Amino acid sequence: MENTCKAAVFTGKEKIELQNIKKPKPKSNEVLVKLKTCALCTWEQRVYQGINKVDFPFIGGHEQAGIIVEIGSDIDKTLWDAGDNVVVGLLTSCEECEKCRIGEEGNCENFSYESFVGGLDIRGMGGLSQYLAVPISKIFKIEGDLSYQEAALTEPLSxxxxxxxxxxxxxxxxxxxxxxxxxxxxxxxxxxxxxxxxxxxxxxxxxxxxxxxxxxxxxxxxxxxxxxxxxxxxxxxxxxxxxxxxxxxxxxxxxxxxxxxxxxxxxxxxxxxxxxxxxxxxxxxxxxxxxxxxSANSNTRDFITAMKLLNERVIGVKPFIYGTYELDEIEEAIQKAIDPNNYRVIVQMT
Ligand SMILES: [Zn+2]
Ligand SMILES: [Zn+2]
The missing domain is CATH 3.40.50.720 (NAD(P)-binding Rossmann-like Domain)
Structure with a gap:
């Protein structure tokens, strides 16, 4: 259906399932990103294991990359347009508090893992959804032949x-x-x-x-x-x-x-x-x-640096990718991510 999309939703301890959710709509100052990849961070693994407590249902995932498929009416098309490949930064900072305004988004005073972000109507960080509506302050352009898998590692690198x-x-x-x-x-x-x-x-x-x-x-x-x-x-x-x-x-x-x-x-x-x-x-x-x-978290400045390091191939992250799983293999992907012998597991949305 046009107005729905798929997301992997945590519904309880050690429970994650694929659901049809309402597809987000971008506001005039936002873009709609079709996510292609989301890497599974330790944080999501701890949500699954019940170590990090959240209210369910919850959409995890915060290491994501994708392609812009729609842009809001206020956005300058010479800067961002449909077809641009982007990394989506952390959506959990408010952009309005003092910390955000001085560039310390990682310490946002209104930070919560359980906000509504990305135009979704389920709480969480949003990365395991097929689509997110995102303000341009939270997107970073992927250049050259950097893959969506590699780009998903921008957040941990930041x-x-x-x-x-x-x-x-x-x-x-x-x-x-x-x-x-x-x-x-x-x-x-x-x-x-x-x-x-x-x-x-x-x-x-x-x-x-x-x-x-x-x-x-x-x-x-x-x-x-x-x-x-x-x-x-x-x-x-x-x-x-x-x-x-x-x-x-x-x-x-x-x-x-x-x-x-x-x-x-x-x-x-x-x-x-x-x-x-x-x-x-x-x-x-x-x-x-x-x-x-x-040291905890990162700021927009660190994201920009991490994106440059990847885009310009200053550092390579391929050796640290364990494997890629489809969204409907989320259960297996999480299990693989939890195994301490494995490096990053990537979920792919096709
Ligand atoms: Zn992370
Ligand atoms: Zn803030």
Whole structure:
């Protein structure tokens, strides 16, 4: 039917189903995007598992790319038109609060995962719907031969761009990245692009092998050796200038501080489940003048940077795509995404 479209809707814990929903209509300042891909983030996996609590029904998905199929009457056709391939940014920021107005959309005061977005009449982030109505402030143009699969990874990359900017990596510095899942791998790749020596701490051999194929040579294997001792050994006893802790395990946050050098910067990137408190020596922070920082979400500025990195092929994300599933295979796609051995799973809407 013309006025309906398909969406994968979370209807309860471990329940997701394909439904016919009302097809969104763009307002005069919006475009209608036919989504082609949506990558499944850890957040959606936690909704499915009942760890992140939401009211059902709920449409998940926030890592999406597609094609403009209709434009509102107020939109300048020389800038955006039907046929343009685009990434759709996070729709959950309001554009009106003070944080949004100063470019800190990731910290929007009205942020909620459970708003109505994209012209949909079911709450959620909207990415697992076939269509979304989107203001142009939330779209980013895909250029060249970048595929919809690759473009779907703009949002996760933008979050890592945010984290790397916070770390303020300088040429020639030593950076330790704890973990080599997809977000950790992005941290390693971007840190290297910033001109740093990168050491990766990772127990999983297949992830280490993948990072080797990308040219990384220095690894700490925390299952076989003491990660802190090894980090000191690899840095002449000094510790790393920057430690990027990208695994949501509290003990590793503690270790990250111990791996850092004098004037070291430590970024805690992941969210922690459970959020077990950590123990850090205040004197260590004081005497070594450590900067301990957190990084969460991303802003439009980070999206624009991530889009450029992908469009201009500065970094490649293909090795981090596990596989692509059709929208009606959503159940299987989620199961594959939850398996910690797998990189990003992409849902495709045809
Ligand atoms: Zn995400
Ligand atoms: Zn806002």
């Amino acid at each position: 979050c890592v761009v945010h984290s790397i900017e916070i770390a303020d990596i300088q040429l020639g510095e030593t950076v330790i990245v704890i973990g080599a899942g997809i977000m950790r791998a992005f941290h390693a790749v971007l840190a290297r692009n910033k001109g740093a020596r990168v050491i990766i701490s990772e127990p999983n051999q297949s992830r280490i092998d993948l990072m080797k194929t990308l040219g990384f040579e220095e690894f700490i294997k925390p299952d076989f050796e003491d990660a802190i001792d090894q980090s000191l050994e690899l840095t002449d006893g000094k510790g790393a200038d920057v430690v990027l802790s990208t695994v949501g395990i509290s003990k590793l946050a503690e270790e990250a501080v111990q791996m850092s050098s004098l004037y070291g910067r430590v970024v805690l990137y992941s969210s922690y489940h459970p959020d077990t408190p950590i123990s850090i020596s205040p004197n260590r922070i004081h005497k070594r003048m450590t900067k301990l920082m957190g």
